Amino acid sequence: MRHVEKALEAVKNNMIGENNSLAEFIEIENISDEKGVSPIVKFKIQSDPIGEVGVNGCQATDILVYVKSLFESLDNAFPCDENKHTIDSIRTAIHWQEIRTTERKKRGVEGQNKK
Numbered sequence: 308m309r310h311v312e313k314a315l316e317a318v319k320n321n322m323i324g325e326n327n328s329l330a331e332f333i334e335i336e337n338i339s340d341e342k343g344v345s346p347i348v349k350f351k352i353q354s355d356p357i358g359e360v361g362v363n364g365c366q367a368t369d370i371l372v373y374v375k376s377l378f379e380s381l382d383n384a385f386p387c388d389e390n391k392h393t394i395d396s397i398r399t400a401i402h403w404q405e406i407r408t409t410e411r412k413k414r415g416v417e418g419q420n421k422k
Contacts, residue, residue: 310384311335311346314377321376332365333373348373358418368404371397 308316312335319330336347350373353364375397382390411417 309338309340309346310377310380311348312338313380314373317376317379318373329365329369329372332369356418356420359420368401371401371404375401 315330315333315335318333332351334349334351336349337344338346350370351364353362353366354360355363375394378390378394378397382394408417416422
């Protein structure tokens with residue numbers, strides 16, 4: 308199984324709360340483990356604020372969750388400090404976006420095109 312698949316599997320296994328439909332918006336093509344054949348990962352991106360149209364795609368933070376899972380898979384196979392630092396940096400980025408969402412909810416503007 309390729310790392311792009313392992314990452315998606317990890318995302319599916321760890322989906323909770325608002326992230327529970329993320330995997331339906333990620334598609335992988337060319338997953339055969341054939342040398343020289345690149346897998347294609349497609350993300351369907353949220354079109355408008357969820358408060359206005361409902362969930363119809365990934366948020367940018369969801370892509371970070373997938374990329375973190377990809378680096379975790381790579382680090383499991385090829386452990387190194389650089390991978391661990393990358394994973395920690397992505398976790399930090401996700402954390403700051405969670406803080407942003409919390410603050411937007413407090414101001415009553417989450418899910419809307421408002422500052």
